[in-house]
Amino acid sequence: MSAPTAKSDLPKTPWPGTYADPPASLQLNGESIDLPVIVGSEGERAVDISRLRASTGLITLDEGYVNTGSTTSGITFLNGEKGILRYRGYPIEELAERCDFIEVAYLLIYGELPTSDELNTFRHSLSQHSMIHEDMRSFYNGFPRDAHPMAIVGSVVGALSTFYQDSLDVRDPDQVTVSVHRL
Structure with missing residues (x-):
């Protein structure tokens, strides 16, 4: 299959959740509180209100959470109003089509789409580790x-470790790779 055309061309920040200058200023009862402005993974800006309650005793109301980001992410981007959903910069519809x-499994595991050689190596490794122990039946x-x-x-994922005790060391990258490929 052919890979998606390209990752998003939108401006990137050095890492998700980068603070921008200047902060947002909220005026309440003649007093001002500065709230940090965060620049997201695709250049979108957000006001960080995490200190608002501690600073003012106030909370925010956003019915349906239509204007609320729950976390920062360098992995996904979602804008429901514009119908945008990207994973690692790739439009989801292109991943599904192409x-x-x-x-896609390689992308989920390693964070990038594979080259032709990486894909062949990955397919071979998956085929080598796809057989499960007969007792799993x-x-x-x-x-x-x-x-x-x-x-x-x-239950089955948990049980796999009892059949493959040769790859349980989470500090050994080779054992982790084998375990991931078995899954």
Whole structure:
């Protein structure tokens, strides 16, 4: 499949949540409080009100949270009003149309779309680690037929470590890679 055309061309900040100058100034009862302005991952600006309550005793009201960012992120960008959703700078609709599952999995794990060589190496590693232990069959068969799929997935992911004790050291990058590829 062909990769998305390009990442977003919008201006980038050095890291998400960079503070901009000058701060926003809020006037309340003849007093002024300065609130930091944060520049987001795609140049959008936000007023950081996290100290507002402690400084003034006031909270904000934003019904439906339509003007509220819950966190800073260098990974995703969302603007529902304009229909924009990007992951790592790539428009989601382009990822869905132009990338296959393995390419998107690589993006989720490594933060960039793979080159042709990286994709081939990744596919090979996935195929090498895709076989599961035969005893996992009885594990799957132990679930009720009407069990929720996510409950099964959570249980199976936890159980994999009992079958593959050769890759449990979270400080060893090679073992982590093998475990990720097994999942």
